[in-house]
Amino acid sequence: MEPFGTRLRRAMDERGPLCVGIDPHASLLTDWGLNDDIAGLERFSRTVVEALADRVAVLKPQSAFFERFGSRGIAVLEKSVDVARAAGALVVMDAKRGDIGSTMAAYASAFLEKGSPLFSDALTVSPYLGYGSLKPAVELARESGAGLFVLALTSNPEGGEVQHAVRPGDVADAAGSVGRSVGAIMLAHLAAENAGEAPMGSFGAVVGATLGDLSSYDLEINGPLLAPGIGAQGATPADLPGVFGAAVRHVVPNVSRGVLRHGPDIGALRASADRFAEEIRAAVASV
Numbered sequence: 001m002e003p004f005g006t007r008l009r010r011a012m013d014e015r016g017p018l019c020v021g022i023d024p025h026a027s028l029l030t031d032w033g034l035n036d037d038i039a040g041l042e043r044f045s046r047t048v049v050e051a052l053a054d055r056v057a058v059l060k061p062q063s064a065f066f067e068r069f070g071s072r073g074i075a076v077l078e079k080s081v082d083v084a085r086a087a088g089a090l091v092v093m094d095a096k097r098g099d100i101g102s103t104m105a106a107y108a109s110a111f112l113e114k115g116s117p118l119f120s121d122a123l124t125v126s127p128y129l130g131y132g133s134l135k136p137a138v139e140l141a142r143e144s145g146a147g148l149f150v151l152a153l154t155s156n157p158e159g160g161e162v163q164h165a166v167r168p169g170d171v172a173d174a175a176g177s178v179g180r181s182v183g184a185i186m187l188a189h190l191a192a193e194n195a196g197e198a199p200m201g202s203f204g205a206v207v208g209a210t211l212g213d214l215s216s217y218d219l220e221i222n223g224p225l226l227a228p229g230i231g232a233q234g235a236t237p238a239d240l241p242g243v244f245g246a247a248v249r250h251v252v253p254n255v256s257r258g259v260l261r262h263g264p265d266i267g268a269l270r271a272s273a274d275r276f277a278e279e280i281r282a283a284v285a286s287v
């Protein structure tokens, strides 16, 4: 399989960069007239995939909402991933896994090993046990043609207490530059993973669209930047150039509830995704 970065770049060019989340919140199931049970979960996921998998570049199932229903929820997740990929969408599994290396290898096998029931094009991972703990996932992703999205600067307001913290050794470097934060260190690791890759590497960062001006960060990691926060969390497509600057060409903006609230009507879901896609296209073109 071609590397994830290559496949993602092509999908972004052909379909636009929008990523829509499959987030079956209990409240959305109710709003859609569905029960908060396995049948409701199955119907919700099937509808989103049917509406969008043949038109958006990326679908991002939020694993937590499926795990809530135990093994039967996982079975729905497996099916959703298969059908979405068969319809041409790339699937980013939002499971935010992270653990010591030996356990990380098992998470990697679950989501990134070809033939695994939950194999996905990419996986979100947490580097807060140390970036090096992700090594088994990096290696398996390379082998499988899959990708990773590493939490660098998350969209939630609480993230800053960890991600903006400055490592003592980075307070002042030999060149006199100061203040390399934990988030910046994660971005630097990713730039190293992606060095020399064309059209872009497979190792992306999660960087919230809610964060305002990020010009103090080097977002040029030669890899994708998954940007949640548009819609329900308050950011808009028009914010993207101000947040990401020239790196906006590598941004995969994610919208979940902002689109899903228009269901269950398939036409309304598509119309909402199309509106976001058009606003994103205009914002990116303005840079």
Ligand SMILES: O=c1ccn([C@@H]2O[C@H](COP(=O)(O)O)[C@@H](O)[C@H]2O)c(=O)[nH]1
Residues within 6 Å of the ligand: 021, 023, 062, 094, 153, 154, 155, 156, 206, 208, 228, 229, 230, 231, 232, 233, 254, 255, 256, 257, 258
């Ligand atoms: O920093 C992050 C990382 C992941 N997420 C996830 O993205 C979606 C956002 O959903 P909305 O309904 O569009 O707010 C959700 O699955 C989060 O877990 C994030 O929001 N921020």
